[in-house]
Every structure is written in structure tokens, then in C-alpha cells.
Amino acid sequence: MTDLKPPVGPVTGAPAVSVCVLTKRADFVRASRARRQGTPGIHLQGRQRSKGEADGTRVGFTCSKKVGNAVARNRAKRRLREAARIVLPELGRDGWDYVLVGRKDITATLPFETLVADLRRAMTKVHG
Numbered sequence: 001m002t003d004l005k006p007p008v009g010p011v012t013g014a015p016a017v018s019v020c021v022l023t024k025r026a027d028f029v030r031a032s033r034a035r036r037q038g039t040p041g042i043h044l045q046g047r048q049r050s051k052g053e054a055d056g057t058r059v060g061f062t063c064s065k066k067v068g069n070a071v072a073r074n075r076a077k078r079r080l081r082e083a084a085r086i087v088l089p090e091l092g093r094d095g096w097d098y099v100l101v102g103r104k105d106i107t108a109t110l111p112f113e114t115l116v117a118d119l120r121r122a123m124t125k126v127h128g
Contacts, residue, residue: 019088022060022097031060031099037125039118041110042080043101046126048093057092059084063102076102079112083119091123098123 022028034047061080063073080100092098100119102108107115 018056018094019084019092020054020056020058022058022099027058027097028060028062028099031097034097035126037122039122041103041106041115041118042083042122043103044119044122044126045099045101046123047097049095049097055094057088057094058097059088059092060097060099061102062099063107066104067102067107068105072108073102076107079107079115083112083116086116087119087123091120091127093127098126 022031031045031047034045037044037046061077061084063076063080065073067073067076080102084098084100088098110118
């Protein structure tokens with residue numbers, strides 16, 4: 001019989017956070033009316049949900065046509081998803097919704113380490 005360990009986050013070794021993906025427009029709209037923080041690579045919107053609304057941390061990703069053609073938008077969203085996978089386990093809070101918005105010509109081309117640093121900075125400002 002083997003010892004089973006709880007899942008851990010990808011970078012820090014912290015316990016894994018329950019993260020769900022936002023899919024309903026109403027959730028995106030509610031997040032857009034809450035706290036916002038812009039960085040060169042990412043625009044972050046975050047809101048604390050009311051009691052009993054949902055469990056865990058939820059995150060959504062969006063890129064408008066201003067970001068570029070379908071290829072550029074999909075690349076930007078892939079990079080946002082990966083950055084969120086790295087940062088949310090360490091800085092995401094239970095009971096919060098986050099929406100990551102891609103920026104025109106920057107999100108798809110910015111060095112990935114800079115993109116992750118931008119997300120970390122935005123998360124600390126939204127919570128601060």
C-alpha cells in the first residue's frame with residue numbers, strides 16, 4: 001500500500017487550490033464592475049463573491065478582437081491560462097472571481113516570465 005499525498009501546486013509546493021473556470025457572461029460582468037488592476041501585459045478584474053454564491057476560486061479569460069486575429073487571441077488566452085495556473089495557487093483567494101483580459105499586441109508577445117510577474121503584481125494590488 002502506498003502513501004497518498006494531497007495534490008500540490010506546480011511551483012511552490014503549496015496545497016492545490018480548487019479552481020473553476022467562469023463560463024457565464026453574468027459572472028464576467030459582475031467581475032468587471034469590481035476591483036481592477038492593469039499591468040503592461042494583463043488587465044486583471046477581481047471580486048469577492050457573497051456568502052453562499054459558489055465555492056473555491058474561479059477564473060475567466062477573455063481577449064477581444066483588438067488583441068488580433070483568432071490565432072493571436074488563442075495564443076494570448078493560452079498564455080493567460082498558463083500564467084494563472086502558476087500564480088493562482090499561491091496568490092488566489094477562496095471565494096474570489098478573477099478575470100484575466102489580454103492586451104493588444106502585448107499579451108501574446110511579452111516574455112512569459114514578465115507576464116507571470118505582471119499577474120503577481122496585479123493580484124497583490126487587487127487584494128491590497
